Amino acid sequence: MATEVLWWIFAAATVALSAGVVFSRSVLHSAIFLIGSLAGVGAMYVFLTVDFLALVQFLIYGGAVTVLILLALMLTRQGATGVPEAVSGSQAPFAAIAGGGLLAILMGVAVAVKWPGDVSDKPSHISIEVMSKALFVDYGPPFIIASVLLLVALVGAIILARQEEGE
């Protein structure tokens, strides 16, 4: 019972913070809200008892990715003077229709479909040992390919962002 109450608190916080990311007037506030929103999803992983994913979510997303985004925000700041720019373009009403329609469809499906199995069953705990065995033994080749992908992407990012001669 206590878990359920906690779940609802964290879910409401996650939704509110995500709405803050999308609707906030200041880009810097959006980035701060994003940290909270990602931490909220990490808390959901704790409720689903996947320890490793929750750790990765807090460290990689809450730490590394948001720092990267904040740095990019500061590097691409327009002049602090002058009127604040409109946050949304003229396409915002259509975006609201697209987002709202998708939300209606997804929620309808999620609630209407009768999922097989005991969906109210308590999820079993997934320890870091189980997770590492699956990651390094059963899914070894994809793991190596993912690390090569990361290496190539980061080298490419450095080449793209590099200051060239005579620029």
Next chain:
Amino acid sequence: MVPLENYLVLSAILFSLGVYGVLARRNAVLVLMAVELMLNAVSLNFVAFAAYLDPDKITGAIFAVFVITVAAAEVGLALAIIIRMFRNSATANVDEVAQLKW
């Protein structure tokens, strides 16, 4: 225990907010943040389905690890492109970067 539907509805809300953000916002970095929201919603869906319906309970979590990896690579590249774009045209507004349009 919280039923599966709650997780599905939560991730649907996050995903729809992300769709709205990608379509409506004008700052390129904010578009990227909305994409991150969508990716997170998808990983949450994977993990929730695996925890409740998969007998192994592990496949969804593995999938989420790879989603996070690809998302990290994507953020790095996208921010490099945005910085490049800002250097070339002094704007981070996606509506003003239309050199490829003719």
